[in-house]
Amino acid sequence: MSIVLLLFILLFAQTSLLNAGESPENAYLAELISKSLQAKLADEREWHLLLHYRANVFGGYTSEQDDPGFFMSPDGKTDPQAELQATLKQFFSGELIGRSKQPAQCALIARYEWLRNQLHFDESLLPPQSCERFERWFADFDVESVSLIFASGFMNNPSSTFGHTFLRVDQRGQTDQTRILAYTINYAAELPPNAGPEYAVKGIFGGYRGYFSTIPYYLKVQEYGDIEDRDIWEYKLNFTPEQLRRLLTHAWEMGNAYFDYFFFKENCSYHILSLVEFAEPSLHLTDRFALFTMPSDTIRRLMEKSEMVSTVVYRPSRGTLFRKRKALLPDSEYHWLQKMVVAPSTAKDQEFLDLSPQRQATVLDIASDYLLLKSSGERLNNNPYQQRNRELLLERSKLKIRPENMEISPFTDRPDLGHGTSRASVGVGWRNKQLYQELGIRAAYHDLLDPEKGYTPDAQIEALSLAVRQYGPENWQDSGFEKNFTDTQTRIERFTLVNMVSLSPMDGFFHAPSWKLGLGMNTVRHNNCRLCSNGYFNAGFGGSIESHWFKRELFFAFGEAEANYSSAYEEWHRIGGGGTVGMLADLADRWKLMASGTYLKYALGENSHDVRWFVGSRYTLLQNLALRLEYNHRDRDNDVMFSMQVFF
Amino acid sequence: MSKKVIMLSVAVLFGMQAGLALAANPDTGPGCGLGKLAWGDFSHQKNIGPQVLMATTNGTFWSTTFGISSGTSGCSNDGKVWADQKTTMFAQLNFENLSQEMAQGEGEHLASLATLMGVPTEDHAAFFAMTQERYTSLVKTGETSPVAMVKAINDAIAKHPVLAQNSTR
Numbered sequence: 001m002s003i004v005l006l007l008f009i010l011l012f013a014q015t016s017l018l019n020a021g022e023s024p025e026n027a028y029l030a031e032l033i034s035k036s037l038q039a040k041l042a043d044e045r046e047w048h049l050l051l052h053y054r055a056n057v058f059g060g061y062t063s064e065q066d067d068p069g070f071f072m073s074p075d076g077k078t079d080p081q082a083e084l085q086a087t088l089k090q091f092f093s094g095e096l097i098g099r100s101k102q103p104a105q106c107a108l109i110a111r112y113e114w115l116r117n118q119l120h121f122d123e124s125l126l127p128p129q130s131c132e133r134f135e136r137w138f139a140d141f142d143v144e145s146v147s148l149i150f151a152s153g154f155m156n157n158p159s160s161t162f163g164h165t166f167l168r169v170d171q172r173g174q175t176d177q178t179r180i181l182a183y184t185i186n187y188a189a190e191l192p193p194n195a196g197p198e199y200a201v202k203g204i205f206g207g208y209r210g211y212f213s214t215i216p217y218y219l220k221v222q223e224y225g226d227i228e229d230r231d232i233w234e235y236k237l238n239f240t241p242e243q244l245r246r247l248l249t250h251a252w253e254m255g256n257a258y259f260d261y262f263f264f265k266e267n268c269s270y271h272i273l274s275l276v277e278f279a280e281p282s283l284h285l286t287d288r289f290a291l292f293t294m295p296s297d298t299i300r301r302l303m304e305k306s307e308m309v310s311t312v313v314y315r316p317s318r319g320t321l322f323r324k325r326k327a328l329l330p331d332s333e334y335h336w337l338q339k340m341v342v343a344p345s346t347a348k349d350q351e352f353l354d355l356s357p358q359r360q361a362t363v364l365d366i367a368s369d370y371l372l373l374k375s376s377g378e379r380l381n382n383n384p385y386q387q388r389n390r391e392l393l394l395e396r397s398k399l400k401i402r403p404e405n406m407e408i409s410p411f412t413d414r415p416d417l418g419h420g421t422s423r424a425s426v427g428v429g430w431r432n433k434q435l436y437q438e439l440g441i442r443a444a445y446h447d448l449l450d451p452e453k454g455y456t457p458d459a460q461i462e463a464l465s466l467a468v469r470q471y472g473p474e475n476w477q478d479s480g481f482e483k484n485f486t487d488t489q490t491r492i493e494r495f496t497l498v499n500m501v502s503l504s505p506m507d508g509f510f511h512a513p514s515w516k517l518g519l520g521m522n523t524v525r526h527n528n529c530r531l532c533s534n535g536y537f538n539a540g541f542g543g544s545i546e547s548h549w550f551k552r553e554l555f556f557a558f559g560e561a562e563a564n565y566s567s568a569y570e571e572w573h574r575i576g577g578g579g580t581v582g583m584l585a586d587l588a589d590r591w592k593l594m595a596s597g598t599y600l601k602y603a604l605g606e607n608s609h610d611v612r613w614f615v616g617s618r619y620t621l622l623q624n625l626a627l628r629l630e631y632n633h634r635d636r637d638n639d640v641m642f643s644m645q646v647f648f
Numbered sequence: 649m650s651k652k653v654i655m656l657s658v659a660v661l662f663g664m665q666a667g668l669a670l671a672a673n674p675d676t677g678p679g680c681g682l683g684k685l686a687w688g689d690f691s692h693q694k695n696i697g698p699q700v701l702m703a704t705t706n707g708t709f710w711s712t713t714f715g716i717s718s719g720t721s722g723c724s725n726d727g728k729v730w731a732d733q734k735t736t737m738f739a740q741l742n743f744e745n746l747s748q749e750m751a752q753g754e755g756e757h758l759a760s761l762a763t764l765m766g767v768p769t770e771d772h773a774a775f776f777a778m779t780q781e782r783y784t785s786l787v788k789t790g791e792t793s794p795v796a797m798v799k800a801i802n803d804a805i806a807k808h809p810v811l812a813q814n815s816t817r
Contacts, residue, residue: 397750
């Protein structure tokens with residue numbers, strides 16, 4: 001008996017020794033960690049997607065996520081294994097972590113669900129905790145599908161031509177009439193009040209933090225479609241319920257995260273894609289964007305997998321609706337429209353009332369859209385446009401007529417159908433009796449002659465463009481077709497840091513000015529210098545108007561100032577002002593023509609003047625292939641080039 | 649510059665992003681203060697200068713209000729609209745669109761409002777007709793208080809022969 005008792009005591013002693021050092025929890029944690037090491041889970045793509053790890057150039061990983069509270073391990077930012085172990089450990093605890101202040105199982109629910117599936121958690125050893133807040137949030141979506149929304153560029157703001165993407169979580173039972181009620185998942189930088197030049201710099205270099213938010217779609221539609229005049233394209237994605245849960249659980253986790261906002265690379269589109277990638281890890285979307293992420297490129301990547309996108313819906317901005325519909329009005333009704341937006345009492349005019357109720361309704365509807373458009377740009381509530389709209393709508397409500405169904409097609413096609421955002425070109429030309437070959441490369445984005453499909457009309461933004469030429473030989477007629485290489489000259493012909501042009505056609509309703517801005521270097525012939533590098537800065541302000549003699553023409557005029565810097569000038573520089581007039585014409589579907597003339601008088605530095613002509617013509621062959629013929633003239637300087645552009 | 653002073657002081661006052669002009673309004677429930685919120689206060693959007701600059705950040709208004717898992721606040725519950733505020737908030741923030749569509753007798757904002765108010769799709773036509781009928785009084789009420797307008801619509805639904813039967817609210 002005593003031996004049994006002794007054994008019993010020993011056994012008990014041993015187990016309590018075990019307990020003192022290793023609780024069942026710790027033991028199970030150790031087991032899970034060892035299993036994860038065996039399965040190499042910390043190397044898995046899903047784990048890296050969840051933690052946003054990126055491979056470093058010289059080995060190792062760094063997470064793009066910047067909130068320390070997002071990592072359970074102090075080394076979490078650079079050590080996937082440590083983070084995995086610390087995450088597993090944290091699952092045993094009810095401690096409230098992260099900005100969202102939830103237990104780890106809930107705050108990091110996507111990690112929890114993934115690890116649980118991989119390691120087959122024993123619920124008796126690692127009890128699941130209830131995540132009420134998440135379940136409520138998730139159930140409220142009643143998710144059926146997710147759409148990727150693209151807000152296109154806004155006329156008069158070329159930098160918005162890059163577009164903006166976000167996700168919309170579509171509800172079961174949602175119709176196209178109620179889709180504005182859906183929630184979106186949006187990533188954006190949080191800005192302090194008070195706009196200033198530091199916005200541009202901080203936005204580019206990660207000076208702000210970006211967060212995820214779920215803003216109702218109707219607010220995004222107002223922001224982009226009503227206020228900012230931006231057309232919206234809705235790409236419905238094909239996800240299974242399981243993928244949808246993965247996407248949403250990871251989005252929930254993002255409530256504990258922030259990312260330093262880098263306009264070029266880690267922008268809205270980039271981080272939105274990361275959610276899509278976790279939902280379907282076989283999609284390698286973000287890897288493709290090494291230096292910069294263009295929203296339209298992200299859609300192109302998605303469209304490459306045709307099974308990913310089911311339908312595309314176009315949602316015109318209020319501005320587009322207005323412009324398109326007024327263009328359909330016969331002259332007589334256009335005249336009523338012009339009067340109506342200034343004086344809504346016109347609706348009571350006997351002559352107006354003589355029109356059929358349907359026509360009256362149409363004119364009033366279009367007028368109302370215009371007044372709402374103008375009203376949203378105004379600072380105050382109860383601004384005159386709002387007042388006029390209210391007066392007008394009162395009259396409209398008396399006509400018990402449904403709005404006329406005026407089908408409109410977009411000004412520009414879907415963004416994914418546009419040319420690639422970078423461009424390489426190769427050309428041959430003739431300049432002042434010299435033959436040359438040119439090679440060019442441009443990082444971004446779109447100029448006035450590039451194929452306009454999928455891009456904001458009449459807007460240009462070029463950044464980081466380089467052209468190199470090889471001139472010569474000197475007298476090619478003498479040497480026939482033999483090239484004497486000692487006679488050739490290779491030089492950097494042009495470098496563009498930034499070149500933006502915004503042309504806003506003016507008419508009775510729209511008076512926004514056109515403007516341009518350019519900074520870079522080109523090659524000029526001046527004084528005794530045959531081919532001289534010339535730095536320039538040019539800024540101009542003016543207007544443009546549209547016509548439809550053939551297909552569509554746009555005439556523009558600028559007043560401008562320019563500064564030049566070059567060894568070619570006396571005193572190395574000259575600064576002056578003048579103007580440009582020009583024209584852009586669509587000759588056919590694929591054929592565009594541009595012509596311009598500039599006169600500048602330089603008063604500071606070298607006293608001189610400059611007369612320039614440009615005529616250029618572009619023919620589109622394919623989505624990513626085009627041909628150009630361009631002629632540039634300056635004083636004693638004539639340059640003709642034929643080139644081919646490839647977009648990628 | 650005065651516009652920026654207004655924006656700055658308001659933003660500082662309410663700790664929200666640039667341009668939001670909030671006024672406390674008991675109507676909207678737990679102190680969200682969306683009362684007189686109007687998108688019109690974001691006029692700076694259309695000026696070239698700030699626009700070009702702000703374009704690099706695509707900073708959006710509303711991010712703080714609707715931050716994911718951001719906990720509860722007057723305006724949102726973990727980034728979503730409080731269930732009992734959905735209708736009033738929608739009516740408030742979309743008032744101009746709703747006015748237009750009520751006058752026209754149809755529209756997606758009106759259909760969405762009807763849905764929020766529990767009117768099934770097959771009864772939407774009746775709902776549109778009813779709001780168009782009462783346009784003048786509804787809009788007058790709505791101009792001062794969109795919340796009161798929602799209440800007025802609810803009352804009208806309750807008295808409507810068709811809508812009263814099928815409405816789920």
